[in-house]
Amino acid sequence: MKKIFNMSNPKVERVLADLKRLGYRLTRPRRSVLQVLMEADDCLRPEEIHVRARRYCPTLGLVTVYRTLSLLSGMDHVRRVHREDGCHGYARTELAHGHHLICRDCHQVIEFPGLDDLSLLIDPIERETGFLVEDHLLELLGLCPACQG
Amino acid sequence: MKKIFNMSNPKVERVLADLKRLGYRLTRPRRSVLQVLMEADDCLRPEEIHVRARRYCPTLGLVTVYRTLSLLSGMDHVRRVHREDGCHGYARTELAHGHHLICRDCHQVIEFPGLDDLSLLIDPIERETGFLVEDHLLELLGLCPACQG
């Protein structure tokens, strides 16, 4: 297999292996999108991913970005994140655990970590509704420190 | 004031009073959108609101639906709800408190009530981040009882 660009990122490798396992081809466009997603520390819109990924694959089309995002989120390697402005951002699953602080003034989105255990909240709901809860999305809306002035 | 259509709904009346108080005109198109939102028990997409509201105002344009939704959500009488499919739904604020159970199989959205107090969760976050939290959106993703089979 020809080495296309530097791909020392183990997160990228892991997803590539999974794609291969499922019979998908490991193409240059897919690698480029994956590379961008795995090296990013925040969530990106498809257009932004397109711009960045062309560093690795200059012929990359926006359509392929959409298709790759759809594929990857189907496999839960990336996750689609709702944004206030109505369009979507994508982030690798580790990042997109669904905990956000969103400022209603400057619209910045801050991730906040360390809140994986919502079982106190979720357990009673599962009992009452019969729903099997697999994941959660929690967004807190308000004012960031800078916009409170 | 001429009675345009049956408007015994006190929720509608309350919002109309608020619109009036702020100097907005109580137009037939606005009444029709409001009527639909306040009689609905789930969240509706703008297109769906348009269809239903034309029962009350046959000349109603979709553009006005969008404008009215924007006005009403600015006043927090209705709230925009993110949907899996990428577009938005709107529901009166009581309904749209941001607590949803979403089934990944049949995509039904179930509201669950009675969870207004997330202060145990929110207080420490406010302390750590300096963020002022005004509202929250909590979505639980999983499988509804019917789709677990």
Next chain:
DNA sequence: GACATATTGAAAATCTTTTTCATTAAGTAT
């Protein structure tokens, strides 16, 4: 290295939402 076909990029189509602008109608004064 050649082959079968999954994948791609470009263009066009779709769908949601916003903007523009001439027309209409709500609220107020007459």
Next chain:
DNA sequence: ATACTTAATGAAAAAGATTTTCAATATGTC
């Protein structure tokens, strides 16, 4: 009631995001 002022409306066009179509390309395999 009638006239007046201007906020609000509807239609068309524009703008944006996303999907579909399809001929060309490149991957993994033989």
